[in-house]
Amino acid sequence: MTDIRQRLGLDAGAPPLVALHGIDKVFPGVIANKNVSLEVFPGEIHALLGENGAGKSTLMNVLTGIYQPEAGEIHVGGYARVFTAPQDAIAAGIGMVHQHFKLVKAFTVAENVHLGWADTPARIHRSVLEQRTADLSHKLGLAVDPGATVDDLSTGEQQRVEILRVLSRDAKVLILDEPTAVLTPAEAQELFVALRAFVARGNAVIFISHKLDEVLEIADRITILRQGRKVATEWAEACTERSLAQKMVGREIVLSDMRTRTEGVAGPGAPVLTLDGVTLKGRLTDVSLQLRAGEILGVAGVAGNGQRELCQVLTGLATPDKGRVLLDGDDIAPLGPRKVAALGVGHIPEDRLGSGLAPALSVTDNTVLREYRQPPVSRGPWYMPRAARALAEKIAAIAEVMVPDFAMPVRNLSGGNQQRLVARREMRIASRVLVAAYPSRGLDVGAINTMMRYFTELRDQGVAVVLVSEELEELLNLSDRIAVMFHGQIMGVVEGEQADIDEIGLMMGGQRGPQAEVAA
């Protein structure tokens, strides 16, 4: 392995910053990690890849002392260490930013940075904390506003606070679990700049992601897990997206052509859902859109430009202040989310842990969320636990999610598996419309492919699909038409086939394009 040290410009005998040797981690009914070994050297960005549920988050939770391995050792700077809590790991210079953020939303940035930190002064004063935070932010090159309340920050800003929190504790190894899943491409680039600066100071980053292009761009070396076992560790330049995907799943992934319809299926048909001049208190302005049966309408735009509100209006979660929302000609604006869902509108929400799932409740309770009101789960006023369980098993099977125990809290599932469950649950009820907000977030390549194929099947059955995404490639691949949002308005709608990335990019920045035709 001298090769690695040479390439990173290290001494021949330099120990890795951290090393895992033969780690086993078992949960009831699941082997999450089996004999995994991993070495991370100073100056390297090491990517960790694998399918949903492959054991990436678990391995990192072992490294940071959240879980204890059944077997194996952790070495830091060449010495064996045992971490019984995350505090031990951070004291040894290993810090992690989790897949789901762990900030206190009601606190300010400065308060969050100082929470549970031995260096926090005993007598805290707002201005002192904010000054310290500002200094840290400057020193570490991560711009934050110390006085801002976390709840008011964008996802990218929240993540910067999380990273600042970890780095301020003198972390030498920074672990990022799917950091870019929730970032805009621009925010991701900013993050990469900060990461490169961090490793240039002799530190290391472990980077988990499902976005292969991004991994190839940022990583020095890449380790791939499959079903809890390590498959390979490779230099990034020796890999291609194809070879990585192949190693992750153990077989070739065939990316299907999504836009062509199956033989005999007609193109977009009659209008199903129409937005007519919808305005929502400063978040949406005069939005008019028409969705036709059997079409996929892509919604492009930088996150935070009204996509969330658009989804809320489409699914009855928000009532517009002005304008109408017509489903098959009837105004559904006043109906509320339950009745709208009952009319056949499914919704894969943006934040699965905030609204799509109740993390502390069982897998069963969460999986039947859309069908608990109807037989067999409900009979009159009764809720049938056994029928619910059976339905949950059925949905989990179609979603290809392995659930060892349906009574366990749904938060114990891997991030991608939670997303798969939500997606399948919603597809089941979407007989007219499916509103999917960033549905591929957290999914592995294979699962994204499967989900997209399923969207096309829904489309071919005559369902209207609204696909909100930041991945232009995904949108171009799938959409019949693409609407571009900016500042709560639709800047224009382009045909998918003739769509031009540059044109869409300009519209995302606020230029008007071809307008949507609105039927009266």
Next chain:
Amino acid sequence: MRLKLQRLHSAPPWKAFAARVLSVLLALAVTALMMAMAGIDPIDLAAQVLSATFGSSFGLEDLGLLFSPLLFTGLAVAVGLRIGAWNIGAEGQFNIGALCAAGIALFVPGPDWALLPAMIAAGALGGALWILVPTLARAYADVSELITTLLLNFVALLLVYYVATGPWLDPSGRALATTARLPVRLPEVWGIVHWGLPIALGLAVVLAVIFSVTRWGYEVRMAGSNAGSARYAGMPVRRHLIAVMLLSGALAGLGGVMEVAGTVGRLQGGISNNYGYLGIMVAVLARAAPLGVIASAFLMAVILNGGIVMQTQGLTTNTVLAMTGLILLFAAIGDELAHYRLRRLEGRN
């Protein structure tokens, strides 16, 4: 080889249960130790408490009379917790329930068979009304119910004192600080144990059924666990919150009805006897499960009954309060410890 503590993500149920039992035993042991240090033979005292409680039908009947109000207030608090609301005001709702029932019994003429249901209804309604303002404040303005329900306790307590010693004071002049005996009483089922106990037990079972196998129970569970996902599914979160909190108040109020119409027989100041606060402990020990409330309320009743015996031994009631406090403390510690397991590490280092 050496031993190491390991923290589990969620505590397995049997461990959580074992931790509960152990915490109770530990609290008893600490109390025993303190008594021994104060020169009282704890074993002798325990024997006296047990024989006084379980050794005679009188003891058992007394136990039953303590058991019933604790069930009502324990259920009241537990129900609130189901949707994430802390009803600290069971004490006040209990008082108001008693007040309403006494008012009907004293001032409304009519046959017993009509008055009793009216008293029960009035007491439940009174309890619900007493939590109405905190409920609406929580539901519409997100004001924490913790403080509001607590504050109303003092109002209710003083109101009952005032009424019982003022306008409703026994006109015959025989009683100094209570109303006259109520002309209507809750019938007894066994010895001096009245219908309050079987009604409370029945309610615990009914509530357990409601929360586990009704659609409403499912929705409450969802709304209590994550209001965001309940709203997303179109559940009427606010309506459920209001309904559950009013139900909680009504249950506590019912406890007051049974106390005034069954156990005490007249309205007097301090009729709630801290049952409302003890109910918080009962509910927490039961992890807000209605059937668990039966077990923890029973335990609390035994301890309270023991306290009465201890008083005859020259110990103050504070000893009992300290003991309940210890149990809660140990239960909290036990809850945390149930997350850990001891593991042997093989090999060196």
